[in-house]
Amino acid sequence: MTAEQFLNSIRGLDCEITALDNERVRMTERRRDLLDQAENIGAALSGVSVRHGISSKTENIGIQLADLPVDITKRLNEYQRRINRQIDLLVDRKQVALDTIERIEDARCRALLTLRYINGYKWVTIGDLMGYTDTYLRDDLKIQALAAFTTLWQNYRQKPTDIFAKQG
Numbered sequence: 478m479t480a481e482q483f484l485n486s487i488r489g490l491d492c493e494i495t496a497l498d499n500e501r502v503r504m505t506e507r508r509r510d511l512l513d514q515a516e517n518i519g520a521a522l523s524g525v526s527v528r529h530g531i532s533s534k535t536e537n538i539g540i541q542l543a544d545l546p547v548d549i550t551k552r553l554n555e556y557q558r559r560i561n562r563q564i565d566l567l568v569d570r571k572q573v574a575l576d577t578i579e580r581i582e583d584a585r586c587r588a589l590l591t592l593r594y595i596n597g598y599k600w601v602t603i604g605d606l607m608g609y610t611d612t613y614l615r616d617d618l619k620i621q622a623l624a625a626f627t628t629l630w631q632n633y634r635q636k637p638t639d640i641f642a643k644q645g
Contacts, residue, residue: 586622
């Protein structure tokens with residue numbers, strides 16, 4: 478993994494965590510809807526005694542509503558575990574990146590690397606914040622910043638750590 482790939486993996490992890498969390502929220506809302514449906518059916522049937530065959534629609538709906546929230550809860554827990562693992566990896570990688578970035582002498586390079594790879598800003602936004610064109614940032618300053626980062630980052634690769642072996 479190159480230094481630039483490492484920095485891009487931070488941005489990728491951020492996006493992946495956001496996507497996983499969006500799916501977790503969607504599933505939570507679906508679970509809530511199912512529980513509300515079950516409650517409404519229960520309230521509608523309160524005090525009513527109905528005799529029917531085993532394969533009736535009412536029974537099938539009841540079974541589905543009973544099983545789905547449990548299944549969704551299991552899936553929600555798995556999503557949360559995946560999100561937590563990715564957050565741990567993201568925190569580790571960001572710490573390495575920040576430790577490396579803070580050792581770069583040129584403040585412009587530090588700002589560019591932090592804004593782009595740690596904070597995830599777009600080139601146009603970084604240009605506005607730093608007072609440069611996005612073309613200059615992408616074509617010139619980025620090359621300087623990555624060169625400085627790569628030199629210092631190599632020291633971390635020599636240390637015994639598994640941050641670089643973990644897949645994002």
